[in-house]
Amino acid sequence: MMRIVIVGGGLSALRSAENLRKRGYEGELTVVADEPHLPYNRPPLSKEFLWGEATEDELAFGVPAEEADIEWKVGHSVVASNLDEKTLALSNGETLTYDGLVAATGVSSRRLPIPGPQEGRIVLRSLDDAISLKERLKPGARLVCLGAGFIGCEVARTARKVGCEVDIVAIDPVPMVVPLGKEVGAEVQRRHEHAGVRFHMGQSIAEMLGENRVEGVRLDDGTELPADFVLETVGSVPNTDWLSGNDLDLRNGVLTDAYLRCGAKPGVVAVGDVARFANPLFAADPLRIEHWQTAIDTTVFATATLMADLGLTHERPKPVSIMPWFWSDQGTVRMTSYGMLGIADSAEVVEGELNGECAVSYLRDGQPVGILLIGTEIKQRGARFKRQLAKARKEASAV
Numbered sequence: 501m502m503r504i505v506i507v508g509g510g511l512s513a514l515r516s517a518e519n520l521r522k523r524g525y526e527g528e529l530t531v532v533a534d535e536p537h538l539p540y541n542r543p544p545l546s547k548e549f550l551w552g553e554a555t556e557d558e559l560a561f562g563v564p565a566e567e568a569d570i571e572w573k574v575g576h577s578v579v580a581s582n583l584d585e586k587t588l589a590l591s592n593g594e595t596l597t598y599d600g601l602v603a604a605t606g607v608s609s610r611r612l613p614i615p616g617p618q619e620g621r622i623v624l625r626s627l628d629d630a631i632s633l634k635e636r637l638k639p640g641a642r643l644v645c646l647g648a649g650f651i652g653c654e655v656a657r658t659a660r661k662v663g664c665e666v667d668i669v670a671i672d673p674v675p676m677v678v679p680l681g682k683e684v685g686a687e688v689q690r691r692h693e694h695a696g697v698r699f700h701m702g703q704s705i706a707e708m709l710g711e712n713r714v715e716g717v718r719l720d721d722g723t724e725l726p727a728d729f730v731l732e733t734v735g736s737v738p739n740t741d742w743l744s745g746n747d748l749d750l751r752n753g754v755l756t757d758a759y760l761r762c763g764a765k766p767g768v769v770a771v772g773d774v775a776r777f778a779n780p781l782f783a784a785d786p787l788r789i790e791h792w793q794t795a796i797d798t799t800v801f802a803t804a805t806l807m808a809d810l811g812l813t814h815e816r817p818k819p820v821s822i823m824p825w826f827w828s829d830q831g832t833v834r835m836t837s838y839g840m841l842g843i844a845d846s847a848e849v850v851e852g853e854l855n856g857e858c859a860v861s862y863l864r865d866g867q868p869v870g871i872l873l874i875g876t877e878i879k880q881r882g883a884r885f886k887r888q889l890a891k892a893r894k895e896a897s898a899v
């Protein structure tokens with residue numbers, strides 16, 4: 501019997517498995533997942549789960565194991581692969597053969613080599629990380645957050661909500677500068693400062709202070725900040741080690757073709773955070789997109805490709821073309837975005853005021869490439885902004 505193996509145990513792995521069954525795949529379906537949990541929802545890890553509104557059980561996606569007849573090898577990682585021989589080596593010594601392969605291994609938190617004690621340095625990517633962080637978030641606890649991206653700012657506001665002291669240290673001029681730009685980033689910083697978050701921008705941590713565990717940090721300019729723990733949110737590293745040695749382009753994720761295939765041989769596709777692909781709607785270079793919705797959307801295209809490449813359907817696969825979408829809840833700062841803000845070269849407020857509810861259009865060479873909505877009321881009108889952007893992109897990509 502034919503076998504498809506999905507490597508990874510997150511959202512894109514689960515949706516890949518479900519899509520394959522929906523498309524009529526009846527062969528063996530195995531998911532190899534290194535975390536000890538069945539798939540769960542990550543976004544609440546920096547929000548509802550941390551402040552206690554969502555429980556561990558509520559994060560679980562619910563796996564239709566019996567209906568979909570999926571074998572879950574949970575708690576084992578794939579450590580190596582041979583795409584010519586179609587084999588995978590697992591951490592438990594097992595070798596798996598496959599006919600079709602889905603790479604759905606996501607990313608890991610990037611770590612910086614900083615001298616000083618290691619104990620008390622934490623990251624936030626997995627449920628286990630979130631459980632450990634939650635235990636530390638007590639009223640009066642002192643958190644230093646290294647990095648001012650989405651996850652850093654979300655945790656900072658959650659930590660303020662539970663009564664922690666919070667300092668954010670980041671090398672950038674303003675928080676989330678790459679996707680949001682300087683002006684919007686500065687406004688978001690102002691709102692977080694109003695909620696009591698202290699920012700130390702344009703700086704990094706030169707040294708962790710303390711005897712055996714972190715008791716503080718020294719910044720580049722010599723400033724010392726007390727800390728009970730340091731959360732490091734300085735970006736991510738795609739989990740591609742297991743694919744090395746197969747002549748794939750693994751620079752910043754696994755490069756795919758327009759159908760999300762990787763490598764020269766058919767039968768291997770990539771999905772979710774780990775996949776780097778060109779999105780013709782935005783005429784951009786191949787990029788990875790670390791958004792929840794993209795993890796889902798890519799599985800729709802990739803499973804169609806896989807079914808066709810394995811000769812299981814006569815349906816022709818379609819080249820991937822998606823409208824990226826994300827949300828970020830940072831205390832009272834609620835953001836929703838469509839498109840690819842990060843490739844813009846300018847931004848302008850097109851509705852409302854920057855210091856209130858507003859819509860900000862992001863442009864590249866004068867053409868809209870993204871829209872950011874700040875606020876909960878304007879978010880209700882998201883579908884209209886999304887439609888307008890999609891229309892503009894279709895016209896621009898047809899030129």
Ligand SMILES: Cc1cc2nc3c(=O)[nH]c(=O)nc-3n(C[C@H](O)[C@H](O)[C@H](O)COP(=O)(O)OP(=O)(O)OC[C@H]3O[C@@H](n4cnc5c(N)ncnc54)[C@H](O)[C@@H]3O)c2cc1C
Nearest residue numbers: 508509510511512534542543577578605606772773791792
């Ligand atoms: C704290 C947090 C908050 C977020 N908030 C938002 C948000 O508000 N909005 C939004 O749009 N997105 C958000 N995201 C991003 C979103 O969760 C991701 O885009 C999504 O989870 C990607 O799914 P994935 O399946 O590609 O990767 P993942 O969910 O990372 O799953 C990959 C899985 O593969 C496993 N794995 C890795 N290597 C191997 C191996 N060799 N063998 C076996 N298994 C392996 C990993 O351990 C992991 O379990 C957030 C992410 C985090 C961490």
